[in-house]
Amino acid sequence: MTDTAPAQPAENVGRGTALALVSIPIGMLIFGLAGAVGYFLFVVPIVIPAIAHWLYGRGAGAPLSRRGWVPFIIVSLVAVFLGVVTGLLVSAFTATGSNLERFLAVIGTTMRYQLTNQGIWVLAAIAIGVAGIVAAIRGARQPQGGAQPAETAPVVAPDAAVNPVPQAHVPAQSSTQQPPAQGVVLNGEPLDDSKR
Numbered sequence: 001m002t003d004t005a006p007a008q009p010a011e012n013v014g015r016g017t018a019l020a021l022v023s024i025p026i027g028m029l030i031f032g033l034a035g036a037v038g039y040f041l042f043v044v045p046i047v048i049p050a051i052a053h054w055l056y057g058r059g060a061g062a063p064l065s066r067r068g069w070v071p072f073i074i075v076s077l078v079a080v081f082l083g084v085v086t087g088l089l090v091s092a093f094t095a096t097g098s099n100l101e102r103f104l105a106v107i108g109t110t111m112r113y114q115l116t117n118q119g120i121w122v123l124a125a126i127a128i129g130v131a132g133i134v135a136a137i138r139g140a141r142q143p144q145g146g147a148q149p150a151e152t153a154p155v156v157a158p159d160a161a162v163n164p165v166p167q168a169h170v171p172a173q174s175s176t177q178q179p180p181a182q183g184v185v186l187n188g189e190p191l192d193d194s195k196r
Helices: 013-020 023-037 044-060 066-095 100-105 107-140
Strands: 184-186 189-191
Touching: 013 044, 013 066, 023 044, 023 066, 044 066, 044 107, 066 100, 066 107, 100 107
Parallel strands: none
Antiparallel strands: 184 189
């Protein structure tokens, strides 16, 4: 009886990457909405790689493996970076009173001002995005669906007809048998019955 694990579907890296690209406009939209409200949400950069990871798995038809790490990392980094830039642009646009002509006239000074005042938050958002990418890759290495790895799979008892149970080891009789001991022995010397 042979136990075989179900075959994993082949990973289609191209389709997975193409679907993960959808995370870029999603990240830009979320960061843009946060910038319009005036908040810099730190949950967004960690959610974008999770969304890209989920989309990659759906497109590839298999979980993320080492073959898909490079495209996944590139897509996730681009999504986080463009999301941060979009958030800054929308925040700068709302700071100019939502006047497009005025915004375009002062975009250089406005962006410089935004980066000067929010530079630490931009770096923090990118660092959190990198942490999200690492978390997604580490999560991809874990077994899916609670399945046990092959090394710790439960052992199935062998069929008794195929593998009989071995008998206990019985030492063979020696041709030179020793005579049975006489009486009681104390410190290697036989003890006389009269001294007991």
